[in-house]
Amino acid sequence: MSGQKFDNKVIQWVDDRLPIFSILQHSAVEYPTPRNLNYWWNFGSLAGLVLVIMILSGLFLAMNYAANSALAFTSVEHIMRDVNYGWLLRYLHANGASMFFIVVYIHIFRGLYYGSYKAPREVLWWLGLVIYLLMMATAFMGYVLPWGQMSFWGATVITNLFSAFPVVGDYIVTLLWGGFSVDNPTLNRFFALHFLLPFLIFAVVFLHVVALHTVKSNNPLGIDVKGPQDTIPFHPYYTIKDLFGIGVFMMVFLGFVFFAPNFFGEPDNYIPANPMVTPAHIVPEWYYLPFYAILRSVPDKLMGVLAMFGAIIVLFFLPWIDSSKVRSAKFRPLYKQVFWIFLANTFVLGYIGGQPPDDTTVMIGRIATAVYFGFFPLLWLLGKIEKPRPLPLSISAPVLKAKTAAQPMEKA
Amino acid sequence: MAETSTNAQSTPPQGETRRDFLLYATTVMGVAGTALAVWPFIHSMNPAADTLAMATTEVDLTPVAEGQSITVTWRGKPVFVRHRTAAEIEMARSVVVADLRDPAADETRVKKPEWLILVGVCTHLGCIPLGQKPADPRGDFGGWFCPCHGSHYDTSGRVRKGPAPLNLKVPDYTFLTDTSVRIG
Amino acid sequence: MRKFLLSTVAAAIVAVATPALAHEGPKLEKQDWSWIGVFGQYDKAQLKRGFQVYREVCSNCHSMRLMAYRNLSYIGLTEDEIKDAAGEKQVQDGPNDQGEMFMRPARPSDHFVSPFPNEQAARVANNGALPPDLSLMAKARVGGPDYIYGILTGYGDAPAGHTVPDGMYYNKTFPGGNIAMPPPVDDDRVSYTDGTKATKEQIAKDIVAFLNYTAEPELDVRHSMGLKVLGFLFVLTAMFYALKRRIWADLH
Numbered sequence: 001m002s003g004q005k006f007d008n009k010v011i012q013w014v015d016d017r018l019p020i021f022s023i024l025q026h027s028a029v030e031y032p033t034p035r036n037l038n039y040w041w042n043f044g045s046l047a048g049l050v051l052v053i054m055i056l057s058g059l060f061l062a063m064n065y066a067a068n069s070a071l072a073f074t075s076v077e078h079i080m081r082d083v084n085y086g087w088l089l090r091y092l093h094a095n096g097a098s099m100f101f102i103v104v105y106i107h108i109f110r111g112l113y114y115g116s117y118k119a120p121r122e123v124l125w126w127l128g129l130v131i132y133l134l135m136m137a138t139a140f141m142g143y144v145l146p147w148g149q150m151s152f153w154g155a156t157v158i159t160n161l162f163s164a165f166p167v168v169g170d171y172i173v174t175l176l177w178g179g180f181s182v183d184n185p186t187l188n189r190f191f192a193l194h195f196l197l198p199f200l201i202f203a204v205v206f207l208h209v210v211a212l213h214t215v216k217s218n219n220p221l222g223i224d225v226k227g228p229q230d231t232i233p234f235h236p237y238y239t240i241k242d243l244f245g246i247g248v249f250m251m252v253f254l255g256f257v258f259f260a261p262n263f264f265g266e267p268d269n270y271i272p273a274n275p276m277v278t279p280a281h282i283v284p285e286w287y288y289l290p291f292y293a294i295l296r297s298v299p300d301k302l303m304g305v306l307a308m309f310g311a312i313i314v315l316f317f318l319p320w321i322d323s324s325k326v327r328s329a330k331f332r333p334l335y336k337q338v339f340w341i342f343l344a345n346t347f348v349l350g351y352i353g354g355q356p357p358d359d360t361t362v363m364i365g366r367i368a369t370a371v372y373f374g375f376f377p378l379l380w381l382l383g384k385i386e387k388p389r390p391l392p393l394s395i396s397a398p399v400l401k402a403k404t405a406a407q408p409m410e411k412a
Numbered sequence: 413m414a415e416t417s418t419n420a421q422s423t424p425p426q427g428e429t430r431r432d433f434l435l436y437a438t439t440v441m442g443v444a445g446t447a448l449a450v451w452p453f454i455h456s457m458n459p460a461a462d463t464l465a466m467a468t469t470e471v472d473l474t475p476v477a478e479g480q481s482i483t484v485t486w487r488g489k490p491v492f493v494r495h496r497t498a499a500e501i502e503m504a505r506s507v508v509v510a511d512l513r514d515p516a517a518d519e520t521r522v523k524k525p526e527w528l529i530l531v532g533v534c535t536h537l538g539c540i541p542l543g544q545k546p547a548d549p550r551g552d553f554g555g556w557f558c559p560c561h562g563s564h565y566d567t568s569g570r571v572r573k574g575p576a577p578l579n580l581k582v583p584d585y586t587f588l589t590d591t592s593v594r595i596g
Numbered sequence: 597m598r599k600f601l602l603s604t605v606a607a608a609i610v611a612v613a614t615p616a617l618a619h620e621g622p623k624l625e626k627q628d629w630s631w632i633g634v635f636g637q638y639d640k641a642q643l644k645r646g647f648q649v650y651r652e653v654c655s656n657c658h659s660m661r662l663m664a665y666r667n668l669s670y671i672g673l674t675e676d677e678i679k680d681a682a683g684e685k686q687v688q689d690g691p692n693d694q695g696e697m698f699m700r701p702a703r704p705s706d707h708f709v710s711p712f713p714n715e716q717a718a719r720v721a722n723n724g725a726l727p728p729d730l731s732l733m734a735k736a737r738v739g740g741p742d743y744i745y746g747i748l749t750g751y752g753d754a755p756a757g758h759t760v761p762d763g764m765y766y767n768k769t770f771p772g773g774n775i776a777m778p779p780p781v782d783d784d785r786v787s788y789t790d791g792t793k794a795t796k797e798q799i800a801k802d803i804v805a806f807l808n809y810t811a812e813p814e815l816d817v818r819h820s821m822g823l824k825v826l827g828f829l830f831v832l833t834a835m836f837y838a839l840k841r842r843i844w845a846d847l848h
Contacts, residue, residue, distance in 0.1 A: 035847065060456050077662050077731075080814070082461040085452035087814040088821075232847065240840045243442075247833030251826060258822025259634055262735060270736035270811075271728075434842065438835040445832060465666050465705040 027213055032231035033238055034219035036395050040114075041217070042245035043107040048205060049246055050100045050253075055198050057093040058142075065145065067191035069184040072147035073272045091261040097139050098264040099253045101287035104132060112318075113339055115327030116218040122319040124211040129315055131204050136288070138197040141190040143285055144182075148269030153282045155182045155190075161295075164302040181275065222328025223391055230395040281356055289353030290346050290372075296357055297369040307369070314376055321376050323383030331389040335382050338375065345371045468596035470588070473527065481544045483532060486595050490532035490540055491583060492556075493593075496567065501525050503554055504568035514579045518568040521582050529595065530569040531583050534558040536576040541565060556580070624742040624769070627801070631808060634823065637816050638809055643671040645788055646806025649799055651681065652786050654730065657722060657777075659710035662731035663810050666704040670813065671806075678704050685709035723763050725776035734804070734811035741804045743769065748800040751779040 006012045006021060015021040064083050066075035079086035108128070111117050117125035140158065144151045159176050163169040178185030216225065225231055232238075256263055264286060268279045284292050291308050298304035314321075329336040345368050352365040459467075469486045471493060476482050481494040496504075504518040522528055534541050536558065542548040543556035543565075551557030551564035553572045558565075563574030570579040585595045630639045647668065650660065665682040673681065682702040687709055690697035702709055710729075712718035719726050737743045746769035754766035760774050767775040781799045788794050809815075 056453065060453050063457065064460070074662075078460070078462070081662065081667075082463075084455045084458055084460065086456060086460070087818065088452050089456055236843050237847070240836065240843050244833065244836040244840045247829060247836045251829050251833060254822070254825055254829065258818055258825065261818075267736050267738050267740075270732040434835065434839050438832070438839055441828075441832050441835065445828060448828075461666075462664070462705070465664065470703075 027234075028239075029233065029235040031213065031234040032225070032228065033217055033234050034225060034230060034395055035232045035237075036219050036221065037217065037238070038220050039241075039245065040106070040110040040220075042242060043103050043110060045242045046103045046245060046249050047100065047107055049249070050096055050103055051198070051201060051205065054093060054096045054100060055202070057089050057096060058195075058198065060089050061093055062195060065191075067145065067188050069147060069187050069273070072145060072187060076146045088257070091257045095253065095256045095261060095264065097142065098285075098287070099249075099256075100135065101139070103249070104135065105287075108132070109343060112342075113329045114218055114220060115222050115322075115324075115329070117318050118322065118327050119319060120215045121211075121218065124208065124215060125319060126316060127204055127208040127211055129312070131201055131208060133312065134197055134201045134204065138194060138201065139285065139287070141194040141197075144187060144190050145194065146269060147187060147273045149271045149273055149277075149279050150266045150269040150282070152182060152273035152275065153279055154284055155186065157282055158284070159186075161305050161308075164305045166302070183275075218327065219395060220328060220330060221392060221395060222326065222330065223395065226394045226396075283354055286350065286354070289351075290349035291353070293349040293353035293365045294369045294372065296353070297362070297365040307373075311372060314373070318376075318379075322379045324386060324388070325383075326388040326391065331391055332382075332386055333389065334386045335379070338378060338382065341371070342375045345375075468594055470592060470594045473591045473593060478526070483544050484595070486531075486583065491595055492528070492530045492532045492544060492569075492580075494528040494530075496526050496528050500554065500567040504566060504570075507566065507568075507570075513571055514577070516568075516570060516579055521568050521570075521579075523585070523587060527593070528567075528569060529582065529585055529593070530580040532556075532580070534560065534563055534576055535571065535578040535580065536561055536563055536574070541580070624739045624746050627742055627745050627804075629741055629805065629808070631805075631812075631815055631819075634819065636819055638671075638805065640670075640672050641790060642802050642805045643809050644673070645790065645792060645802040646804070646809070647671060647673075648788065649781070649786055649803040650730070650806055653780055654803065655708075656711055657718075657727040659712070659727075659729045660708045660731050660810060661710060661729055663708045664704070665702065665706060665708065667813065671809065675704075682706060723776065727777065730807055730810065732811045734808040736811075740811075741808050744807060745800050745804045747775070748781055748803070749797060 006015060011021050061079060064075065064079045064086065066072055076090065079090055081087075083089070111125065111128070140154075144155045159173055159182060162172045162176065165172060174180070176186070177183070178189060219225075266283060266285075283289075291311060294311050295304045295308040298307045324332060324335065326332055329339055348364065348368045349372065352361050352368060355361045357365075467487060469484055469491075471482075471484050473493070473495070476493060476495045478495050479497050481492055483490045483492055485491070501518070507518075509515050509517050518525075532540050532544070537560065539558055539560035541556035541558040541563070543550045549557045549559075551573070553564050553566035555567045555569060556565040557563070558574065558576065561575050563576035564572050565576075565580055566572050568579075569582070571577070583595050585593050587593050629636070630642070631637060650658075665678050668678050668681065669675070682704055685702045685708075686699040687702045687706055688697055689700050692698055712721060715726055733744060734740045739746070747767060750767045750769035751765060752768065754760050754773070758766065758773060760766050764774045764776055765778060766773055781796055781803070783796050784794050785796075785799055786794055792798060812818075
C-alpha cells in the first residue's frame with residue numbers, strides 16, 4: 001500500500017523502501033470501523049495485549065528457570081525469592097494466563113452472541129479457534145513446568161487420556177512421555193514446546209487480524225456497513241477507547257497480581273511433585289473445567305475423550321450449523337434465550353468439573369453435557385423456524401421503531 | 413503495559429487547548445507508566461540475592477604458614493592468598509616503580525606486608541597463573557607465571573614480562589582480626 | 597442488560613465458590629492476621645518471635661530448605677545474630693585437597709540446615725511419618741495460615757466413637773481427625789526475649805506469622821507496590837476515559 005505521502009522526509013524514505021508506515025496508516029489509523037461498536041469489541045485488543053505480556057514475562061522467567069525435574073521446583077522458588085522482582089514476573093505470568101482465558105472466553109462469547117462467525121467471517125472464526133487450541137496446549141504445558149504436585153499429576157492424567165485411542169494409544173502416550181511415566185524427559189520437551197508455541201500463536205494472531213481486515217469488523221446490529229456514513233476511522237476513536245479498556249483491564253489484572261496472586265491457583269502445586277503420592281483431588285486449571293466435566297460425564301474412556309475434543313471441534317462447523325441469515329442476537333429473540341442458557345450451562349459445567357465426582361455431580365454433569373451438545377442442533381432448528389425482529393435500515397440510520405418497514409432478512 | 417502512541421492529527425485551534433492539555437498530560441503519564449513498568453524486567457537481569465550473598469568470602473589465615481599460598485573462590489574466581497617471606501617482601505620493595513609497565517608501589521598493594529591477596533586471573537586473556545603450589549614454575553621474578561602466553565608476575569603480583577597489560581588485581585578486603593580476612 | 601448482569605453475578609458466585617468448595621474440610625476459624633488485606637503488612641517483632649519458635653521447637657523435626665540464614669535480616673536479626681543462628685548448625689562441604697568431604701559451620705549465605713539428612717532418616721526418627729518441609733506450608737494448604745493455626749490449636753480429646761490409632765493424636769482441624777505430630781506448642785513452651793506473654797495461642801500466632809513470611813517473603817513490597825501501581829493506573833484510566841469522551845463527543 002505504498003503511494004501514501006508523508007510530510008516527514010525520514011518516514012517517507014523508509015516507507016518508499018518498506019511500506020511499514022503506509023500499512024500502519026491504512027490498517028490502524030484510517031481503517032474504517034463501524035461507528036456503533038460497544039465495549040464487547042475491546043476484548044480482541046486486550047487478548048493481544050495479554051499475549052505480549054505473557055511472552056515478555058515468560059522470556060524473563062526463562063532466564064532463571066531450570067527445566068530439569070531435579071531443579072525445576074527450586075528454580076521457581078529461586079525466582080520468587082532471590083531474583084530481583086522475580087515474584088512479580090512469576091505472578092504476572094501465572095495470573096496473565098488466567099486473564100488470557102477470561103478475555104478470550106468473553107471474546108468468543110461476543111462472537112457467538114453477535115454472529116461474528118457467520119459469512120464472510122468463517123475463516124476469521126477458524127483462526128480464532130486455532131489460537132484457542134494453541135492457547136490450551138501452551139497453558140497445559142506451562143502448568144507442568146513448576147513441577148508441583150498438580151503439575152505432575154495433571155500431566156499424568158491428561159497424557160494418559162491418549163491411551164484411550166485403540167491400537168496406537170499406548171505408543172502415543174510413551175512417545176509423549178519419552179519414558180514410562182511423566183518424568184524429566186517429559187518436562188524438558190514441554191519446556192521447549194511451551195517456549196515455542198506462543199510464537200506460533202503470535203503468527204496465527206497476525207493472520208487473524210489480516211482476515212479481520214479483509215472482511216472488516218462485525219457490529220452489534222449484525223448488519224453490513226452500507227457506506228462511509230456507517231464507519232469512523234480507527235484512530236483516534238477506537239485507539240482511545242482501546243486504551244481506556246486496557247486501563248480498566250490492567251487494574252483488574254494487577255489487582256490479582258498484587259493482592260490475590262494465588263486466587264486462581266491450587267495450593268497443592270506448592271508441594272514438590274511426588275510420583276508416589278496422588279493428591280486427594282486432581283483438578284486442572286479453571287479454564288479447562290468445562291471440558292473436564294464433559295470428559296468425566298461419559299462413562300466410556302474413549303468416548304469421553306472424543307466428546308471432550310468434539311466439544312471444541314463442533315465449533316469449527318458453527319457457521320454452517322447455524323442456518324439463520326440474521327447475525328446479531330439483538331434481533332433473534334429465541335436465539336438470545338438459548339445463548340444465555342448455553343452461557344449459564346458452561347458455568348455449570350465448569351463448577352462440576354471442579355467437584356469430586358459423586359452421584360449428584362455426575363448426574364448434573366451429564367445433563368449439562370447434553371445441554372452443551374444440544375445447543376448445536378437447536379441452533380440449526382432455530383435458523384429454520386425463528387422469526388427474527390426487523391433489522392434497521394443501516395448502522396447510521398436512526399434506530400426506528402419496529403413498525404417502520406425494513407428488510408426482514410439481511411443477506412449474510 | 414503496552415502503549416500505542418496517540419498522534420494528534422493536526423494542531424488544534426485555540427479553543428481546544430483543554431483537550432490538548434488532557435492529551436499531553438495523558439501521554440506523559442502513559443509513557444512514564446510504561447517506563448516504570450519496564451524497569452522490573454531489566455532489574456531482574458541484575459545479580460539475584462543469592463549471587464550477591466556470595467559476594468564476600470571470609471578466609472581464615474591461621475593454617476597458612478610463611479612461604480605458603482592458598483587459593484580461595486570469590487565471586488566464581490580464584491583468589492591467591494600468600495603469606496610472604498621477608499625475602500619476598502624485600503624483593504617486591506626494591507623494584508624501581510617508574511620502570512614498571514603498570515607502576516604501583518608494593519606498599520599500595522597490601523594492608524599488612526606479609527599478606528598478599530590477589531585475584532588469580534591473568535590480565536592478558538584470563539588464564540589462571542601458576543605459582544600457588546610449591547612445585548609450580550614462578551617465572552623470572554619469583555611470583556607467578558602464566559602458562560597461556562608467558563606473562564611473568566613478581567612477588568607483589570605486578571606484571572614484569574609478557575603480554576599482560578596490568579598487574580594482578582587486588583580485590584577489596586578487610587582484616588576482621590589478625591588471622592581472618594573478608595574479601596569483597 | 598439485566599440478563600448480562602445476572603450472568604455476571606452468577607459467574608462471580610461460581611468463580612468464588614468453585615475454589616472454595618472444591619476442597620471440603622472442617623470449617624476454619626478466620627484469624628486476624630496483620631498482613632491480610634490491601635494495606636496488610638507483617639509485624640516484624642512478631643516474625644522475630646515466630647523464628648524463635650521455629651528455631652527452638654519446630655526445627656527439631658521440620659526442615660525449611662528454601663530459607664537462607666541471610667533472609668533473617670529482614671525480620672530484624674543483626675549480622676552477628678544471623679551468624680550465631682547459622683553457626684549452630686553444621687553443613688557438609690568439600691572435597692578438600694585430600695579428597696575428603698568435611699563438615700563446617702553454616703554461613704549466612706547457606707540455606708537452613710535440615711534436622712535429618714534425607715527423607716528416610718526423618719521417617720525413622722518419627723515413627724514412619726515424614727514431617728513436611730515448612731518453607732511454603734502457608735501457601736500449600738487450603739486455608740493457609742488459618743489452617744495451620746487451626747492445627748496447632750486443634751488438639752484435644754477425641755469425640756465419642758472416634759478411634760485414634762496408636763502413636764497418633766486427635767486433632768479437629770486435620771482431615772480425618774488423626775495426626776501423627778504430637779502437640780508442638782503449649783503455654784510457655786518458649787520464653788520470648790521481647791517479654792511477650794507466651795500463651796499457646798500467642799506462640800501459635802507467632803509461628804504462623806513466621807511461616808507466612810517464609811512462604812511469602814515479598815508480601816510487604818508486593819502490597820506497597822500494588823497500592824502505588826493501582827493508584828497510578830486509576831488516575832491514568834480516568835484520564836483515558838475523559839479523553840475518550842472528549843474525542844467521541846462530536847459523534848454523539
